[in-house]
Amino acid sequence: MNKVFKALSDPTRRHVLQLLRDKPMSAGALAAHFTVSKPTMSAHFAVLREANLVDASKDGKSVIYRLKLSVLEDALLGFTGAIGLELNATKDTKDIQHD
Amino acid sequence: MNKVFKALSDPTRRHVLQLLRDKPMSAGALAAHFTVSKPTMSAHFAVLREANLVDASKDGKSVIYRLKLSVLEDALLGFTGAIGLELNATKDTKDIQHD
DNA sequence: TAGACAATTAGCTAATTATCTAAATGATGT
DNA sequence: ACATCATTTAGATAATTAGCTAATTGTCTA
Numbered sequence A, B: 001m002n003k004v005f006k007a008l009s010d011p012t013r014r015h016v017l018q019l020l021r022d023k024p025m026s027a028g029a030l031a032a033h034f035t036v037s038k039p040t041m042s043a044h045f046a047v048l049r050e051a052n053l054v055d056a057s058k059d060g061k062s063v064i065y066r067l068k069l070s071v072l073e074d075a076l077l078g079f080t081g082a083i084g085l086e087l088n089a090t091k092d093t094k095d096i097q098h099d
Numbered sequence C: 001t002a003g004a005c006a007a008t009t010a011g012c013t014a015a016t017t018a019t020c021t022a023a024a025t026g027a028t029g030t
Numbered sequence D: 001a002c003a004t005c006a007t008t009t010a011g012a013t014a015a016t017t018a019g020c021t022a023a024t025t026g027t028c029t030a
Helices: A002-008 A011-020 A027-031 A038-050 A069-083 B002-008 B011-020 B027-031 B038-050 B069-083
Strands: A054-059 A062-067 A087-089 B054-059 B062-067 B087-089
Touching: A002 A011, A002 A038, A002 A069, A002 B002, A002 B011, A011 A027, A011 A038, A011 A054, A011 A062, A011 B002, A011 B069, A027 A038, A027 A062, A038 A054, A069 A087, A069 B011, A069 B069, A069 B087, A087 B069, B002 B011, B002 B038, B002 B069, B011 B027, B011 B038, B011 B054, B011 B062, B027 B038, B027 B062, B038 B054, B069 B087
Parallel strands: none
Antiparallel strands: A054 A062, A087 B087, B054 B062
């Protein structure tokens, strides 16, 4: 959980997660949304992988990143639960279609 | 919001927030829960104040820290909303008495 | 097999962070 | 006024972080 919060402490990484919310994307497609260099983005991806927030799979020349929503959810719920902040997951993911 | 996530990236600071969940506490009382020095704790408090996550008020020789739950809630909801992670506040704080 | 393309690794730097001890500030009580 | 107690500030250091360019690895395709 500490790694998750460390990962979330950088705005670029939070934005990456946000981009991955809709659909998996390649490292290059993600990097295109930012002004920093590709090696810098690669380092951000490594932090997200290390926190287990994303999943990487090779597809030809590309690496496809996919958000692991449940890991994010667990970390956030773990924390809000400990704080007694009653954000509770509706878990009604029925109405949200992720293809 | 960035400052909130930066503040949350340190486990000591997250634990401080957790201790403040129940009741306001003095800097010294908070520091007593940790092994690091008091100046180090004071620096952590400064980060939490800077993020507007806590409120400090002087009471005699002591400084009393108080959690600002709504700021934490707003930052978390802002992020989960952007991600499309449907953690939603029940807001049934009826059953939780904060003095 | 050579070239092109996608991504990561290597190696570096500047800035930030967490930590410490010692000193300063500020309030209370004698 | 002075000693004491609570907390913060000053000043230093070691570790981490985000960023860069250049080089490497791996996969296609011509």
